[in-house]
Amino acid sequence: MSLINGKKKENDDNQSTELENNKLKATRNIILIRHSQYNLNGNGDKEKVLTPLGREQAELTGQRLAALGLKYDIMIHSTMARATETAHIISKYLPGVEMASCDLLREGAPIEPVPPVSHWKPDAAQYHEDGARIEAAFRRYIHRADAKQKEDSYEIIVCHANVIRYFVCRALQFPPEGWLRLGLNNGSITWLTVRPNGRVALRTLGDSGFMPPDKLTRT
Numbered sequence: 001m002s003l004i005n006g007k008k009k010e011n012d013d014n015q016s017t018e019l020e021n022n023k024l025k026a027t028r029n030i031i032l033i034r035h036s037q038y039n040l041n042g043n044g045d046k047e048k049v050l051t052p053l054g055r056e057q058a059e060l061t062g063q064r065l066a067a068l069g070l071k072y073d074i075m076i077h078s079t080m081a082r083a084t085e086t087a088h089i090i091s092k093y094l095p096g097v098e099m100a101s102c103d104l105l106r107e108g109a110p111i112e113p114v115p116p117v118s119h120w121k122p123d124a125a126q127y128h129e130d131g132a133r134i135e136a137a138f139r140r141y142i143h144r145a146d147a148k149q150k151e152d153s154y155e156i157i158v159c160h161a162n163v164i165r166y167f168v169c170r171a172l173q174f175p176p177e178g179w180l181r182l183g184l185n186n187g188s189i190t191w192l193t194v195r196p197n198g199r200v201a202l203r204t205l206g207d208s209g210f211m212p213p214d215k216l217t218r219t
Contacts, residue, residue, distance in 0.1 A: 024196035026145040026152050029070075032167065032190040033061060033090070033158045034206070037217045038082035050085050057187035057215055058086045062093035064189065064210040070154045074098045076141070077158040078105035086187070087158040097156075104137035107160035113180035134166055142171050144194050164190055171200045182206070186217045 036054035039047065050058065065072070072094055077087035079101045091099060108130025109122040122130075141157060165179040171192055184190070184206040191203040208216055 024144060024147055026149040026196060028143075028145050028149075028194040029152065029154045030142060030192045030194070031065070031072075031154065031156045032164045032192065033086065033156060034161050034164055034184045034186055034188050034190075035078075035080075035082040035086040035158060036061070036089075037186045037219060040219060045081050047081075049081050050089075053215065053217065054082075054086075054186065055089060057211065057217070058089035059093075060211050060215065061086075061187040061189065062090035065090060065156065066093040072097045072154045072156055074100060075156040075158065076100045076102055076105070078107070078160060078163075079103050080106050080160070083158050083160065090156075090158065094156075102137070102140075104133055104140060105157065105159040105163055106133070107162055108134055110134040110162055110166035110179060111176050114175070114177035117180060134163055135170075137163065138167055138170050142167055142192065142194065142200075144196060144198055168192070168202060168205065172202060173200075183218065185211075186219070187211065 035050075036057040037051050038054055039049055039051055042048035075087055075091060075094065075097050077083050077099070083105070084101065087099065091097065109126050111131050112127055141155075145153065161184045162179070164184060165182045166176055168174075168182065168190065169176045169179045171194075182205070185208040188206040188208040190205050190207070193201045193203060195201070
């Protein structure tokens, strides 16, 4: 009703028609991929490229996404080297799928975790800067389809563990401070659905069962 509120209507039939036209009908499927294993010893982002095992993991993830047989609309990736390389390897198995990059999806510290951990303590300034950016990414990508979308969509986002874990907590309306309690393997698949009524469901979290055990890593 809010979409047509204030518009002059000749009769109730016209209003009913417009209500039906503005009714949300499509489900959005957001498939979040964590980048593959990368060189932790690289000097700066450009040198933190995928390891040979990481490239194998990306191949396996691409094969898995292709095997699902879904009609993917777009693949968006973080601009960091490890996510970009992962996305390009995956794209070999998804010919014709549009690709785009986004700085908002870069890795960072989304919010101070509860309970705190001793091995990782970003300063307050980093939480402030990264948190605002990652929240902006959440608002850009995790939402209902608009009324113009008539068919269900499947969008792939290749990014980072902290970003994915924060997205999942926010989307499910869990306390976002708990994001660090979740674990994700490299190249794993997390699948969120957003129904027309706004209901969000988590279909998979960190699925990597399609990889052999000797290919699994978290670093």
